[in-house]
Amino acid sequence: xxxxxxxxxxxxxxxxxxxxxxxxxxxxxxxxxxxxxxxxxxxxxxxxxxxxxxxxxxxxxxxxxxxxxxxxxxxxxxxxxxxxxxxxxxxxxxxxxxxxxxxxxxxxxxxxxxxxxxxxxxxxxxxxxxxxxxxxxxxxxxxxxxxxxxxxxxxxxxxxxxxxxxxxxxxxxxxxxxxxxxxxxxxxxxxxxxxxxxxxxxxxxxxxxxxxxxxxxxxxxxxxxxxxxxxxxxxxxxxxxxxxxxxxxxxxxxxxxxxxxxxxxxxxxxxxxxxxxxxxxxxxxxxxxxxxxxxxxxxxxxxxxxxxxxxxxxxxxxxxxxxxxxxxxxxxxxxxxxxxxxxxxxxxxxxxxxxxxxxxxxxxxxxxxxxxxxxxxxxxxxxxxxxxxxxxxxxxxxxxxxxx
Amino acid sequence: xxxxxxxxxxxxxxxxxxxxxxxxxxxxxxxxxxxxxxxxxxxxxxxxxxxxxxxxxxxxxxxxxxxxxxxxxxxxxxxxxxxxxxxxxxxxxxxxxxxxxxxxxxxxxxxxxxxxxxxxxxxxxxxxxxxxxxxxxxxxxxxxxxxxxxxxxxxxxxxxxxxxxxxxxxxxxxxxxxxxxxxxxxxxxxxxxxxxxxxxxxxxxxxxxxxxxxxxxxxxxxxxxxxxxxxxxxxxxxxxxxxxxxxxxxxxxxxxxxxxxxxxxxxxxxxxxxxxxxxxxxxxxxxxxxxxxxxxxxxxxxxxxxxxxxxxxxxxxxxxxxxxxxxxxxxxxxxxxxxxxxxxxxxxxxxxxxxxxxxxxxxxxxxxxxxx
Numbered sequence: 185x186x187x188x189x190x191x192x193x194x195x196x197x198x199x200x201x202x203x204x205x206x207x208x209x210x211x212x213x214x215x216x217x218x219x220x221x222x223x224x225x226x227x228x229x230x231x232x233x234x235x236x237x238x239x240x241x242x243x244x245x246x247x248x249x250x251x252x253x254x255x256x257x258x259x260x261x262x263x264x265x266x267x268x269x270x271x272x273x274x275x276x277x278x279x280x281x282x283x284x285x286x287x288x289x290x291x292x293x294x295x296x297x298x299x300x301x302x303x304x305x306x307x308x309x310x311x312x313x314x315x316x317x318x319x320x321x322x323x324x325x326x327x328x329x330x331x332x333x334x335x336x337x338x339x340x341x342x343x344x345x346x347x348x349x350x351x352x353x354x355x356x357x358x359x360x361x362x363x364x365x366x367x368x369x370x371x372x373x374x375x376x377x378x379x380x381x382x383x384x385x386x387x388x389x390x391x392x393x394x395x396x397x398x399x400x401x402x403x404x405x406x407x408x409x410x411x412x413x414x415x416x417x418x419x420x421x422x423x424x425x426x427x428x429x430x431x432x433x434x435x436x437x438x439x440x441x442x443x444x445x446x447x448x449x450x451x452x453x454x455x456x457x458x459x460x461x462x463x464x465x466x467x468x469x470x471x472x473x474x475x476x477x478x479x480x481x482x483x484x485x486x487x488x489x490x491x492x493x494x495x496x497x498x499x500x501x502x503x504x505x506x507x508x509x510x511x512x513x514x515x516x517x518x519x520x521x522x523x524x525x526x527x528x529x530x531x532x533x534x535x536x537x538x539x540x541x542x543x544x545x546x547x548x549x550x551x552x553x554x555x556x557x558x559x560x561x562x563x564x565x566x567x568x569x570x571x572x573x574x575x576x577x578x579x580x581x582x583x584x585x586x587x588x
Numbered sequence: 589x590x591x592x593x594x595x596x597x598x599x600x601x602x603x604x605x606x607x608x609x610x611x612x613x614x615x616x617x618x619x620x621x622x623x624x625x626x627x628x629x630x631x632x633x634x635x636x637x638x639x640x641x642x643x644x645x646x647x648x649x650x651x652x653x654x655x656x657x658x659x660x661x662x663x664x665x666x667x668x669x670x671x672x673x674x675x676x677x678x679x680x681x682x683x684x685x686x687x688x689x690x691x692x693x694x695x696x697x698x699x700x701x702x703x704x705x706x707x708x709x710x711x712x713x714x715x716x717x718x719x720x721x722x723x724x725x726x727x728x729x730x731x732x733x734x735x736x737x738x739x740x741x742x743x744x745x746x747x748x749x750x751x752x753x754x755x756x757x758x759x760x761x762x763x764x765x766x767x768x769x770x771x772x773x774x775x776x777x778x779x780x781x782x783x784x785x786x787x788x789x790x791x792x793x794x795x796x797x798x799x800x801x802x803x804x805x806x807x808x809x810x811x812x813x814x815x816x817x818x819x820x821x822x823x824x825x826x827x828x829x830x831x832x833x834x835x836x837x838x839x840x841x842x843x844x845x846x847x848x849x850x851x852x853x854x855x856x857x858x859x860x861x862x863x864x865x866x867x868x869x870x871x872x873x874x875x876x877x878x879x880x881x882x883x884x885x886x887x888x889x890x891x892x893x894x895x896x897x898x899x900x901x902x903x904x905x906x907x908x909x910x911x912x913x914x915x916x917x918x919x920x921x922x923x924x925x926x927x928x929x930x931x932x933x934x935x936x937x938x939x940x941x942x943x944x945x946x947x948x949x950x951x952x953x954x955x956x957x958x959x960x
Contacts, residue, residue: 188622188669188694191767195870196889198816198836207814208859210900211910315913460861460900461908463847 226447244283259317264300267331302552324553358432361517375518386539448545452553487520489580514573515540563587592639599947607661609938617650626651667695711774787818826881834871862900879941
């Protein structure tokens, strides 16, 4: 009797399995393809004369050369963009049609500043999880050459300007980094060293051809082809970075063109679907989307975003900072990146192993999707990766992926 | 809804007769099947809708499952707690017409082969699955799905995965190991008389092909419920390669055996094609509908029976969907009339499709329509 009773007890007390994030379940959201264009230098690089709609059309054409899938199964395109009027809702819908996607596939324009590309991934993933769609494409596209300028910051009404909380949203990004550096005592030297590391890592990745697989070459109207990142440059030294004058606060400032992210153009795309759908279509699975969170932080130190978004999303997954194998944290500025790494005690070897935005560039709306394409090639099978960035007006976003 | 109360006995198994549209057999035990007698009860559904006990057989230990003889309308086999299987003739009184005693511990399931109708299979807490013929007092074959030693010596040369139980190392999880030898259910495929599927306390689902001798080890074996006990399994009646399993993780999982074979041969853990969440406690039994290719029934410790639509298939092929996308997780009906754990349930083969008989610890046998 005793053993029969114990058996029943075990049937009742067996805990519900905490979702092991590496387990493979039919209703997982998985990435079957993630690619990006090369990142062009803003105002003087290869993409300086074309707008986002052109970039997107060329990218999508080539994307579906690489990915063997019936385009009509795509039930949603979420397109992240920051600077175009209305986040490019009109011209990007036109671009997807020009690329040969059927008009039956809808498009949504998404703008959460620098996280737009990653938020697009989250938007598509949530729609798959809820059963609204089976397959969706998340895009990030930006032409800072064409759309970055005095108007980029937006404006608030006079009535709001007297409200101190509201007014903080108008602080230019560079000044928020000066605030972070001052508040957390991050020196110019540390920031330049950090920037130098980013250049070294990016240069090494380029020379080893590590970006070849993720970059889709883009053909320009004149027939020339851009297939290489224009941001990384050779011969950057600590001394050369130290010589650059502060960009925002003259004399005492610590943020320079050398230790901040570059102005860039680029496009990236992530194709997501439910695992059962990928199995049905016989597609190879690159990685598993696990979770996403966005958090708010004080706008005047918006760069601290990842320091709060990452713990939040890791908590959802039951993970510690050290459980993650690779972090792709956007380097908007060296100061804020250093703060986040120190605050979370992230092993420097795990941070942006192929360089970050300081060396590669930061095409705002594109960045999140670009990081996904990069991290899924950095990770080995079964490893966990986190993509994160700070967001202007005081936010942070982070997402967790597992490589298949 | 029709109801019958078995006074003093708790139901573990219930089955419609394959020969009479108004006969049911119920396997039960006194004192919740924990200690004391068992009873096989034959119920007749009367024209006025009453359930009437037409015969019963008292046994010395609790009965945990039963199976009607597919080739004889009056014979019914029971799985008994003392390790024996007993065959009763419902036209006779009191005593069994045959006893099959080899298992060392409680027999938890028995299943009759629907194609080779002289064969049946049993599974037990002693870790064995046995194949029997009606005419022989000794078993034809003994299978040991959990034999770790044999599996590890064979694994180098065969496709059998060694039995590895990824149990947690945490202290509070240690006790979860106790039942791992137990084979809760073994069942024949209704499509191929040589296939036997079983689910085990070590969370593994094992598939045997009786034509391939393999020292009692399964041809295929995979982790079904992430380390939690796998309490039940069933073959789909229309799709020969599709099975469903249920376990202590409260989940019902749907698997495609073709994919399982392929992934195992490449050294991967198979991935189920659907999972159905909704029960609040362990799932005790799953049974596919005899009338629909994408409908199944489950019973649970949460005192409910549930009827589900398998959304991974629409009757024509895979949909690429799982039940989690549906607001109700694909649940068609929840039967909440039981007031204790529900163990046994069976679809009626007779009349309008959708009728179900269920039984549990409350001693009630209920007949209800699961498709409204």
